[in-house]
Amino acid sequence: MSVELTKANLSDIENMQKLVIPEVEAGVILARSSDEIATNIRSYILAREEGEIVGFCALHIHTPTLAEIRSLIVKESKRGMGIGQSLIDKAMQEAKILGLKKVLTLTYKQSFFEKLGFIEIPKESIPEHKIWADCIKCKHFPICNEVSLIKTL
Template identity: 50%
Template structure:
């Protein structure tokens, strides 16, 4: 089995939308339009298994100190291979490359992120208020039940 991590180009967007579709419908991941994904395509990391897209995530930089893991998803077909953990590790490597101080995750999967070295914080402690601009589009708005977690780089 060959596992490969790569930076996608815009031709990946349709496949990425298909992989994340169910999680968006369930309200676990925020919908990103094709145009939004195109605008931020450089922030994405795709994982392929034997040439097939297995999942992806994005490391979205908010400021000189803070980035956010967004849209972390692994196709059901490829779960159990630790690909989610490996995608987060790729985000951490990229965060270090860019000399960021912290990586944020707003998540329902507290245990998963704890195993990756993240710690829980109060949402009110997140200094970059622009993070909350996306919340209006969430199915759960205004009752946010996501957990805020950070990884210190």
């Protein structure tokens, strides 16, 4: 079976939220409302297998030179098949096309991102608006165990 990568559309939101529920409940991925996903729908890349969403991620732009990979999820039964790497590769291609210089991520999967060329950076170097816009909503805030990583394009 092959996985197709596509941009998300508004009719995908319900299925995207269903896929991410376990990771949100575990505190691994930040909860996002339907309205928030709709507002940022253009930033989402989906992985589909026979029409079913089996993974997604978002490329969220912070500044003209910096974006963030966020909300990376792959259906548990499909992990280890290269879907996550394909999603990140697609997001990085889009970042290059847009003219971004760096892409950051906050993750519990440090080794996964390091295999893709990301390097760890101090959390203090993350833009402050990121902390107040997103991190403050996290159930782990302010005690964050995520690792911040960045990749220069």
